[in-house]
Amino acid sequence: MSTPPPSAPPARRQFLRRAAAIGGATLSAAAASAATPSAAAPEAPLAIPPWTRQPGEPVLWHPYGEPSPFERHVQRRSRGGAPLPGAASSMTPLQDLFGIITPSGLVFERHHAGIPQIDPQQHRLVIHGLAQRPRIFTMDDLVRFPSVSRIHFLECSGNTGTEWAKPTSANVQLSLGLLSCCEWTGVPLSVLLDEVGVKPEVAWVLAEGADGAAMSRSIPIQKAFEDALVVYAQNGERLRPESGYPLRLFLPGFEGNMSIKWLRRLKLGTEPFMSREETAKYTDSLPDGNARQFSFLMDAKSVITRPSPGHLLQGAGFYDISGLAWSGRGRVHRVEVSVDGGRQWREARLEGPVLNRALTRFSLPWQWDGAPTVLQSRVTDESGQVQPTRNQLVQARGLNSIYHYNAIQSWRVAADGSLSNVHA
Numbered sequence: 001m002s003t004p005p006p007s008a009p010p011a012r013r014q015f016l017r018r019a020a021a022i023g024g025a026t027l028s029a030a031a032a033s034a035a036t037p038s039a040a041a042p043e044a045p046l047a048i049p050p051w052t053r054q055p056g057e058p059v060l061w062h063p064y065g066e067p068s069p070f071e072r073h074v075q076r077r078s079r080g081g082a083p084l085p086g087a088a089s090s091m092t093p094l095q096d097l098f099g100i101i102t103p104s105g106l107v108f109e110r111h112h113a114g115i116p117q118i119d120p121q122q123h124r125l126v127i128h129g130l131a132q133r134p135r136i137f138t139m140d141d142l143v144r145f146p147s148v149s150r151i152h153f154l155e156c157s158g159n160t161g162t163e164w165a166k167p168t169s170a171n172v173q174l175s176l177g178l179l180s181c182c183e184w185t186g187v188p189l190s191v192l193l194d195e196v197g198v199k200p201e202v203a204w205v206l207a208e209g210a211d212g213a214a215m216s217r218s219i220p221i222q223k224a225f226e227d228a229l230v231v232y233a234q235n236g237e238r239l240r241p242e243s244g245y246p247l248r249l250f251l252p253g254f255e256g257n258m259s260i261k262w263l264r265r266l267k268l269g270t271e272p273f274m275s276r277e278e279t280a281k282y283t284d285s286l287p288d289g290n291a292r293q294f295s296f297l298m299d300a301k302s303v304i305t306r307p308s309p310g311h312l313l314q315g316a317g318f319y320d321i322s323g324l325a326w327s328g329r330g331r332v333h334r335v336e337v338s339v340d341g342g343r344q345w346r347e348a349r350l351e352g353p354v355l356n357r358a359l360t361r362f363s364l365p366w367q368w369d370g371a372p373t374v375l376q377s378r379v380t381d382e383s384g385q386v387q388p389t390r391n392q393l394v395q396a397r398g399l400n401s402i403y404h405y406n407a408i409q410s411w412r413v414a415a416d417g418s419l420s421n422v423h424a
């Protein structure tokens with residue numbers, strides 16, 4: 001956030017100050033005040049600051065590069081105190097991000113047995129089972145295929161799982177942060193399948209990871225041919241170790257769990273392989289005692305990320321509400337925002353390009369009168385699915401699920417400008 005030039009008219013200055021406050025407001029009060037320009041700054045003479053009086057750091061200060069030390073608070077966080085080794089997750093700081101791309105270092109992580117350190121020279125991908133010509137691919141083999149790059153979101157089906165019970169988490173990172181959106185580069189799985197020759201009776205593929213959990217999932221062969229990718233790069237560089245280096249499966253729009261990291265094996269078969277774990281875990285219990293199985297697609301969902309709990313509004317006036325919308329069924333068709341707890345809805349502006357199965361940034365200008373209210377967003381995707389209210393979701397699915405919560409999220413704004421997570 002820049003300080004407005006001294007000639008800026010007062011209204012604009014006031015607006016910029018507010019914008020700076022909301023944009024810079026963070027979880028830590030110290031960081032927030034550092035990012036908020038002082039009220040006197042625009043009138044003060046343009047004194048020469050110390051950093052203008054001497055040369056700066058040399059090139060190659062950080063040969064890889066890293067964010068400004070003033071952005072240190074923008075980090076992955078996990079819900080339960082210190083991260084455990086092995087089975088654990090960390091969450092993306094959605095409240096501090098802009099646009100739609102998640103920087104690689106901030107992509108949420110979910111591991112069932114820690115992060116294996118894999119030498120790409122020793123890594124192999126085996127495609128076997130009902131194949132005409134089973135094959136073993138080295139990383140070099142895979143990179144020689146023509147590649148594609150696509151921008152897609154990845155969401156853990158357990159994202160917002162805590163919302164089934166009650167609105168618990170302190171901020172959007174801890175309630176919705178099992179969500180990321182990257183540019184993924186690799187080989188379409190269909191190309192590799194054509195290479196090995198899929199037998200006509202094949203209906204399922206088992207994908208297995210090389211981590212300590214040897215995590216595996218069964219994937220319908222239609223998905224494998226439709227848009228599945230075998231990826232080795234993310235946001236322009238090789239995958240980060242925590243994201244599956246050197247190779248992962250990527251299934252656009254499907255629950256994150258099925259995008260097997262550290263991919264080492266694809267086995268073609270006629271049935272879902274369904275390990276005991278797979279059958280027991282990845283289902284959604286319904287109120288009638290039945291369970292929903294094969295709920296692979298992520299439903300239409302949206303959330304306001306700015307302002308959101310942890311941010312502090314600086315009094316009545318203009319704010320630009322901004323958030324993210326997505327759907328595993330395709331593109332975002334429209335997003336509506338309510339600034340009065342769902343009584344009236346206004347169409348938000350979508351920031352293009354609106355990509356298939358990718359996060360889409362939306363915004364809506366808002367004049368806050370300073371009275372307590374509730375902010376909400378509601379997405380409709382191109383398949384026609386409308387994000388449900390919490391009541392509608394609970395009515396359809398009951399309260400026994402852990403996974404696939406996609407209800408409208410409500411942020412309560414208090415008169416003092418603070419925000420909190422509520423069920424409205």
Ligand SMILES: Nc1nc2c(c(=O)[nH]1)N[C@H]1C(S)=C(S)[C@@H](COP(=O)(O)O)O[C@H]1N2
Nearest residue numbers: 108109110111112156209215256257260261
């Ligand atoms: N091999 C393997 N693949 C895995 C996992 C794992 O623990 N092992 N976790 C899964 C889960 S539950 C999710 S939500 C995504 C998370 O991907 P990310 O860590 O890149 O965000 O990876 C999936 N793929």
Ligand SMILES: [Mo]
Nearest residue numbers: 156157256257
């Ligand atoms: Mo997950």
